[in-house]
Amino acid sequence: MAQYGEYTGVEMLDSTSMNITQDNISKIGKLFPQVLTESQDDNGRLHTAIDFDKLKDILSHELADGPETYEFTWVGKRDAMAEAGRPTSKTLRPDLEESVDFDKTENVFITGDNLEVLKILQESYLNKIDMIYIDPPYNTGKDFVYSDKFQMTQEEIDEATNSLDETGKRLVKNEKSNARYHSDWLNMMYPRLVLARNLLKDSGVIFISIDDNEQANLKAMCDEIFGEENFVVNLAIENNPKGRKNSKFVSVNHESLLIYAKNIEITYPFKSVVKKDDLLKDEFGYYSHGKRVLVGESTNDKANGGDKDYSVYYDGNSIILKKEKIDEYDKKLIFDGYKIFKSIKDGVLLENTYTKNKFYELFESNSLLFKENSIYEKDRNVYKQQKSLIKSTDEWDLKTETAAFIESDFDSKKLFSMPKNPNYIKMLLFMLGLKNAMILDFFAGSATTADAVMQLNAEDGGHRKYILATLDEPVADKSAAKEAGYETIDQISRERIRRAAEKIKSENPDKVGGQDFGFKAFKVDSSNFRDVYSTPDSYSQQDLFESVSNIKENRTDLDLLFQVMLRWGMELSLNIAKEEINGVTVYNVDDNSLLACFANNISEETVKAIASKEPLRAIFKDESFANSSSKINLTQIFKEISPMTKVKVV
Structure with a gap:
């Protein structure tokens, strides 16, 4: 293996996620190259930066100045905005045992903190999602919010949460007595919505369920993130026709659904859900x-x-x-x-x-x-326009009380608190009107979105795909879920999908074989690679000389492959074929879009055979080559046989 800093002629694959801040700086630099400068980080590395004084001079006539400018702000907003731009070194590791039909399915289920998930997906799903539906915590004072805490020290976290949670749970109870009651919720939501917007197609839309506790704040925040001009509607969904009996003045019988477009000028009109x-x-x-x-x-x-x-x-x-x-x-x-x-x-x-x-x-x-x-x-309208008040009908039963998915010993209303009605999500998918849509739900909870996608596909022959993300939050002690043998929320979610798929297949036998009822399961984890190359100062010279691998122990070829795919902006659902070339295993992703070989020893003949397939990309393990000259030879082989191939090592 080559020593750190030694020229080898082949580039190392970056193991961190897309740096959104640097990407935005690059975009500004294309408009105003004169404002670009350099700054040095704590490790002494130079980065491109913006000279804001120069930028202000250029835009001085258009910049708001003084204290009396309109803005929506809260405690911690600056950190929340910065968090959206910070890259992550985390990755996704495939979980074959928890998956269903892993080799063929195009659906994805991810376990882990959804902030990390959204960052990891930035390159592979940038501008590719047709519809996002989320049902985040409503901030009622009884539920929980994600405790990101941004760049706080551990002592600051302990002081802020008044907790030393040995289980490492990411959720903290947000009681109304908390002085930062609204701010904590907004700080949790802001970076997630910024990252979610990046994933939407220009024609895409986001649906967000919410109640009156944060509806006004969510609307103001979404106006800022998506643009007030891209606000579609605030739908009133009658999900409780009888009304809540514990209301003091008015018996509330609906919840809100905020809808925003990425670009309302090119978003498709909704289909009406009337009879x-x-x-x-x-x-x-x-x-x-x-x-x-x-x-x-x-x-x-x-x-x-x-x-x-x-x-x-x-x-x-x-x-x-x-x-x-x-x-x-x-x-x-x-x-x-x-x-x-x-x-x-x-x-x-x-x-x-x-x-x-x-x-x-x-x-x-x-x-x-x-x-x-x-x-x-x-x-001559293509569709009758949808009204802003949606009531339950025989066709679309939206009532919360009928939301349960019950199959044998599985009852979603007992295992989850207030699960969404799959008919409700089906109705939104129907409104969208796209039979081949890609759907994202990063507050997946009871996996109702996956159920709804599979149901509607079976009914209308659609080929919608979903990406779901949820935490592996431990279930409460003495709960129905605990008694049923479940330890974490994501376990219940995956079981719901499996059982829902079997139920749909039994009720629609003619669809069996023609629809996608599987899912690829992944878990958020640390990078598969040691950070030797990006932070060499943290390793001794002896470590660098003695190191035989920059890959962590107990990481499989598939672990490496999916991290490579994510860093190269490739979708997780792409077809992967396993081939044998000169006795070594080669993974062929999406018909030669990527050839990956992680064998310990790779001969020159094998490299030539891989190059002869002329893939768009090729990846190898750094340790597979004995010295720098062999890696230089790798580069030369591809230059001669397949000069258009991007070649990297990990």
């Missing part, structure tokens, strides 16, 4: 009811001899337009079977809605609806 018989269309694809009167009794102005003054003669197949007085009509056309339409109100002849040319154009496009005394323009 299907309200959506009947005619043979030409228009809604059967009339939208507006074009000819007949209307509120138009009095006829004045212009191009909107005409009578319409219609025989069921053709039309003839003629300019006539109120009491004139063509006897011959009437005799030939034409019916006459005029715009008359209170004995006065009115002008029609459109000019003759426009009226002929609508007739040619089958956009006219002829009634007894009037002619209407058909409703």
Whole structure:
């Protein structure tokens, strides 16, 4: 293995996640290169930075100045904003035993802190998610919030939480007596929403369930993160028709659903969730009811001899337009079977809605609806617009009391506190209207989102995929979950998915084999690689000379492969084929998008065989090459055989 700092001609793969702050600095630098400078971190490394004084000079006329500027702020906001830009060295390790149909499924289930998960996914799923649905803690004073604590010392954490939790739990109870009651919740949500926005497609949307405890603050925060112009609606969801009996003044029977678009100008219109018989269309694809009167009794102005003054003669197949007085009509056309339409109100002849040319154009496009005394323009909207109040119906039962998933000895309402109704998530997926959507839920809890995705796919033949993330939070002692043998929340979530899949398959036997009922399970863990190369000062010279591997013990080839895929921005669901080349194992990801070989010894012939496949990327273990010259040779082989391949070692 080459010594640290020795030139080998092949690049080491960076083991940390995407540095969003540096990426943003790069974007600013492209607009204003004169503001770029350098700064030195605590380890003496130089980084590109922004000279804000120069940037202020350039934008001085557009910068808000003084204390009286509009802003939404809270204690800790600056740290929350910085946290969103900090990279992580964590990675995802595959858990084959907990997975279902690992080799074929495109669904993903991740156990771990969702802040770390969102950072890890930044490169692989940047601008790739169609829809995000989350049901975060509502901050009722009885639930918990994630205790990120940003860059606090351990002593500061202990003082802030008044706790020395030996289990290392990431959740702390947020009681209303806490002086930072709202701030703690906002600090928890802010970086997660910033990172979530990065993952959305430009046409993507995010749905966030919330109640009145934080609805106003969440709206203000989302206006800042997503842009007020991208606010779609605050839906009122009637999930408790009887109302809460413990309310002092008003019996609350709904919760809120905030919806934001990444870019509202290109987001697809929602499908309406009204009953299907309200959506009947005619043979030409228009809604059967009339939208507006074009000819007949209307509120138009009095006829004045212009191009909107005409009578319409219609025989069921053709039309003839003629300019006539109120009491004139063509006897011959009437005799030939034409019916006459005029715009008359209170004995006065009115002008029609459109000019003759426009009226002929609508007739040619089958956009006219002829009634007894009037002619209407058909409703040409692609969808009927969804109303902002959604009530439970026979088709969409949204009630919380009917939310349980019950299958044999598994009852989601007993195992979870207030699980979401799968019909509710199904309704949102239906509203989205995309049968091939990729769905993300990083507060997955009871895995209702996965259940809803599988149900709707079975019903309409869709191929929606999901990515779920939840904590391995221990279940409460003496709880139904504990008595059932579960130790952590994520265990229950995965079991819910397995049982829901079996139930859907038994109820839809014709869909078995055609739908994806599996999931790849992953767990957040530390990097598979020792940090020898990025922080050499923390290792002695003796360590560097004696080290035979920069890979941690008990890490498998698949562990390494998925960390490499994540760092190279490749999706976790990509197909992975295992091949044998000259007696060593090679992993082929997405049909030559990546070839990975982690064998301990790789011959020159094997390198040439891999290069001859001309992959887009190739990765090898650093220790697989005896010295620097062999790695230089690796580079030369690819330059000669497959010069377009990106080659790195780990």
